[in-house]
Amino acid sequence: MLQIQASHEAAPLIDDNRRARLVFCLVAATVMAAALLALAASLLQDPDSWWHIKVGQDLLASRTFPTADTYSYTSAGHPWIAKEWLGQVLLALAYKTAGWNGVALLTIAVVALAVFLMSWHLSAWLKPTLAVGLTLVLALLVDPVYIARPHIFTLPIIVVWTAYLFGVARSELAPPLWLLPLLCLWANLHATFTFGFVIAAFAGLDLLMRIRLSNPRLLASWIAFGLLCPLVSLLNPYGVKAILATFTVAYGNEAVPYILEWRPFNASEHGFQEVALLAVLFGLLVSRLQIGWAKALFLVFTLHVYLTHIRFMYLFFLLVPIVLATEVAEQYPALSLAKWMADKRDGLERFFAKWFYQICGVVGVLVVGAIAVLTSAYQAEPSQKTSARDALTFAESHHLSGNVLNSYNFGGSLIFHGIKTFIDGRTDQLFLNGFTKTDTEMGRSGGKPILQEQLKKYAIDWALLTADDSRIPFFDELGWKRAYSDKYAVIYVPGA
Template sequence: MGDATSAEQSRQIRLIVCLSVVLAVTAKLFIYSSDLLRDPDNWWQVKVGLDMLANRMIPVADTYSHTFAGQPWIAKEWLGQVLLASAYQTFGWSGVIAITVSAVSLMTFILTWYLSAAFKPVVTVAVAITVTFFASSVYSARPLIFSLPIIVLWTAVLFQTARERQPPPFWLLALITLWANLHGTFTFGFVIAAVAGLDFLARARLSQPRVLAQWIVFGLLCPLVTLINPYGIKAILATFTVASGNEAVAQISEWSPLNARTDVLQEVLLLIVVAALLLTRVRVRWTYAAFFIFTLHLFLAYSRFQYLWLLLVPIVLAPDIAQQFAALSLRSWMGEARDGLERIIAKHHRRIAGVIIGGWFAVCAGFLGFSTVSPGAQTSASGALAFARTQRLSGNVLNSYNFGGTLIFHGIKTYIDGRTDQLFLNGFMNATAIMATAAGKPVLQKTIEDHDITWALLEANDARIPFFNELSGWSKAYGDEFAVVYINGN
């Protein structure tokens, strides 16, 4: 009876701890809500969704650029774009922020709940807050945000199932099908399932052939069910264009490797983790080590994928760490007498949970009712576009990469934009990069001729500006802190 009571109190306190962490993270995200719209891709992700809602069709060819118009292009993250667009239609950019924060809140709850199943509350809070803070670089109004709660739940359930030597829950197939329609990272689900399956095999060996067969069937079904999307196999193939290292990878910061000189916090965290592993001599299974190394490789190789190591490794390692270090574990904490605060929380957990959940909805409603947030001037080029409309500038534009999203949103065909996973390849990105070098002037001149460029929208610090000042017939027509416009008077 005592053990049952202790377990029930543990679940009650865990629930309050998880909800409290969620509320804290939510409040922080709303306070710094403008950061969630800092990515230039926020613009075109919403616009693509709006066009799908308006046309009731999914795109199969590019209609947003003048350089690759008509080339094959699929909105492989169509459902995520539709969700963002629906939020925009209802509440404007505040709605986009709210649905983004909601996805992070759900991810935070799932993460904290599974951590709290291994760690005592104070350790759970410390780990959850640390992880969500360091993973915040990917908190942005893009379809990726909807994959975060899915990948955390997918990983937690599969590794827990393997640890318990149980067959994988086949309802997860519906989850990865949803994931495949939300964001291209669903292929990571295959890798996670494979490692979890190996972990089961390492634990059970061949003593449970029926369960092993279920793991094999589950693994085979994973790629098959992800074909349930508007594009079929194309959605999977599109994810490998970047993984294969296309030319855009070297040109875009989010695909760059960890730079210890600039990514100081990430380096410090990594060093702390390595030091902790060495000093404590924590023992991990070879399957966990393989997962650690795989996600660490992604952490070091691509800034974009640092969140995988940050979010998933704690979930995978938490049970083993808690088992080896009793001072951190939930089980040890459950054996202790509850203090006054803990008894109050357990006794009134329903009311407290209701207050926290009500507070979460109140914060969201208040934000939607009073916020006027919108993407910043760094990506909007609002003054320059207002000038272009006033002057009725027409024809093909040459734009800086970070202005591609706002041009798409405002119905202006781009020279280049953020859809470099499928477009702007075959030497195009490399030529664009060369324009910003000392040898770039002839490349710029050829580009203007080949693409019949009549005006340019550039960031104020764009390295091509001196070349435009030297080109015959070109003159600066507008400039502000963030953008300049050049027009061809010929």
């Protein structure tokens, strides 16, 4: 009788603990959303956002999936697939609904969701206060990836995918089949879905480390899940081509070294991240945290991918803490959720639990109010560093037409405005066979003959260059006329 009474008394406490956790995680998501709302325009400064939206618009209009390039004249007709078609459609729908404000709001909402999920999964093992604080620091570290492009939609997915797979491996259970539709969604949103295969493999290794060969049936279920992953990923408009496209970039795409986001980690440019990396390594060495060889390999893998290509910094900073949270909680109980649940609730936590629904309502009102303010009183838009808005207005008013030689950063805006490009951000599939290398060499010392050759080869009728484009002096020397210039862009036309 006493045991039954004790269990009934414990139930409200469990509910209170869960509610307090939820509020902590909602606070983390709200803080992140508020910070991004204050800097909404910064989410729109990537030149590729323009062409992603345009591709999404064209997909909605034509209801067909492209298989060849129609957006440039230098690679026209070459094989090209919109492998991130669903992410592009979502961006196009957001733009159609509320312009660039809609795109910014959608991006903010997805990042806030990822922060909520991150803090929720970390707080399943660590104290909620620690989980929330750690999540916000990690979210700040990966700030460079918060841009309005299709990869942003994968952040919540990769958090859930990693947390559940390593969670069931630790519990020595079969992987849940509901994760497969999530992988299918991922495969249609962005090409990084192949990381899902790798994460599943590392989780399987973690299980193997725990049970060895003692449970063949369980191991068979994991092998079957691993085989189903690539099969489920084929459920996209391009089938196996979408998978092959990711490996083409990862293993030898010649244009990759010339694109900033694909370059290796540079400590002089990412000092904050360097400090974080050194702090993580110092902490692991000093704490002597025991994580097992499978998770150690996962840490090394994510670190390798990050140091090789800075665009993948989020794999290390977001996923490694999720994977190691269980060991931290077990080996340092003072930091664990169990310790927090056993402690007497403080005033703030009791307040969160008691007024849970009211707090959720207030948060909802604040979010709706912030959205209303952003959409009515503030107009977020890309900088002219990528839009060349005034320069393109000049080009249209002066009826400039024909083949344009453009700076890389203006390629997306040109596509958006229906002007075929010389080069743009689709270098993972196009502008190969030395093209991107030649484009880079045109602006280097001694590049004038190369530029002159390209002008003739592609019958260039005008040029749209960023104000700091290193080819500008060569155009002057070749007798081209500067028809327009501002602090963002320069337009050249052939001299008389």
